Amino acid sequence: MSTSSSSPSIPYEVFRKLPKTDLHVHLDGSLRLETIAALAQHHRIELPAEDPAGLREAIGCGNQFGSLVEYLRGFAITLKVMQNEESLERVAFELAEDAHRENVRYMEVRYSPMLHTDSGLKLTAVVEAVLEGLRRADRDYGIVSNVILCGIRNISTESSYQMAELAVAYKNRGVVGFDLAGAEAQYPAKDHRDAFRLVRANNINCTIHAGEAYGPESIHQAIHVCGAHRIGHGCRLRENGDLLHYVNDQRIPLECCPSSNVQTGAAPGLANHPLKLYFDLGLRVTINTDNRLITDTSVSKELYLAHTAMGMSFRDIKRIVLSGFKSGFLPFHEKQALLRQISKELRAFDHAPPSDINASAPSSHSPRSEAWEEDKNTDNKPQSQPPH
Numbered sequence: 001m002s003t004s005s006s007s008p009s010i011p012y013e014v015f016r017k018l019p020k021t022d023l024h025v026h027l028d029g030s031l032r033l034e035t036i037a038a039l040a041q042h043h044r045i046e047l048p049a050e051d052p053a054g055l056r057e058a059i060g061c062g063n064q065f066g067s068l069v070e071y072l073r074g075f076a077i078t079l080k081v082m083q084n085e086e087s088l089e090r091v092a093f094e095l096a097e098d099a100h101r102e103n104v105r106y107m108e109v110r111y112s113p114m115l116h117t118d119s120g121l122k123l124t125a126v127v128e129a130v131l132e133g134l135r136r137a138d139r140d141y142g143i144v145s146n147v148i149l150c151g152i153r154n155i156s157t158e159s160s161y162q163m164a165e166l167a168v169a170y171k172n173r174g175v176v177g178f179d180l181a182g183a184e185a186q187y188p189a190k191d192h193r194d195a196f197r198l199v200r201a202n203n204i205n206c207t208i209h210a211g212e213a214y215g216p217e218s219i220h221q222a223i224h225v226c227g228a229h230r231i232g233h234g235c236r237l238r239e240n241g242d243l244l245h246y247v248n249d250q251r252i253p254l255e256c257c258p259s260s261n262v263q264t265g266a267a268p269g270l271a272n273h274p275l276k277l278y279f280d281l282g283l284r285v286t287i288n289t290d291n292r293l294i295t296d297t298s299v300s301k302e303l304y305l306a307h308t309a310m311g312m313s314f315r316d317i318k319r320i321v322l323s324g325f326k327s328g329f330l331p332f333h334e335k336q337a338l339l340r341q342i343s344k345e346l347r348a349f350d351h352a353p354p355s356d357i358n359a360s361a362p363s364s365h366s367p368r369s370e371a372w373e374e375d376k377n378t379d380n381k382p383q384s385q386p387p388h
């Protein structure tokens with residue numbers, strides 16, 4: 001792996017140790033291969049392969065698919081083993097366990113309950129099973145996870161509304177947001193505006209996959225028609241400077257998933273990924289996995305790649321880490337307490353990897369000079385969205 005600066009890169013292990021968030025991670029794209037194989041065997045489910053190596057091949061983990069639609073094909077395999085409560089509880093627990101092992105401290109797991117009813121499971125049973133798995137991980141490891149429910153663009157607007165109703169029913173019970181996923185081109189977010197109206201009317205946060213497989217118009221629609229508080233990916237935001245400045249001014253966080261973007265063709269390569277441009281322009285960027293299994297990644301790996309393949313300094317990486325904690329759909333005071341704790345922990349890393357720090361650290365070491373402190377209050381105010 002090449003480095004884009006002359007200074008030696010920070011070891012991967014340091015990125016593993018950093019406290020982190022994952023705000024954009026799909027449950028059905030983040031299973032362990034061994035678990036898929038075991039669940040298929042136990043429930044006698046026929047899959048294209050029986051062992052982890054064959055499943056890896058069949059799903060195309062880490063492959064460059066060239067389009068979002070091709071990338072999404074692997075989900076047909078994972079969804080087959082996610083059709084009963086026991087399996088859902090298990091994969092949710094294991095996802096949080098894997099995240100905990102790389103020191104992810106706060107995670108927002110997203111999925112669409114309607115995709116887990118093939119065997120007749122009730123929607124509420126699906127939601128409860130996933131929440132139970134995440135709660136078990138919290139009890140065992142202390143990793144805090146919340147859930148974002150998704151409507152799917154290419155299924156139907158009625159089903160999106162149904163998922164929105166479910167999000168309302170589970171508000172304050174583990175569900176903190178609503179999202180729109182699926183094929184972006186030809187399926188505009190505005191068609192699903194009723195679902196978003198319902199969710200916003202109940203004071204629930206929204207994020208929308210936008211600017212991944214379609215242009216900046218899609219991001220504009222997500223923000224101004226659907227009232228998105230965060231944007232998933234936003235790769236093509238760079239094509240519209242005016243909208244880019246609006247996103248920056250409103251501090252609308254971008255949930256960047258660099259490796260996934262290369263896989264789907266949303267970004268031509270890591271070196272050309274817009275993340276660094278957005279960061280340098282002052283946008284609130286966060287780094288996430290999207291799909292641990294299908295993208296064959298982890299948060300640590302994505303941060304490491306931002307450092308080694310995108311030329312971001314370790315200091316920049318720490319600011320992005322803190323942006324993740326700032327951007328979570330958490331109550332304000334809870335978030336402030338978490339931010340205080342994480343800022344303190346991040347400062348301890350100032351002395352860990354000396355080479356890069358010396359090259360990019362501010363000259364003064366007073367706490368107020370730390371970039372992640374500067375906008376801690378103003379950045380956490382809720383974004384106002386125009387009513388529609």
Ligand SMILES: [Zn+2]
Nearest residue numbers: 026209232290
């Ligand atoms: Zn996604």
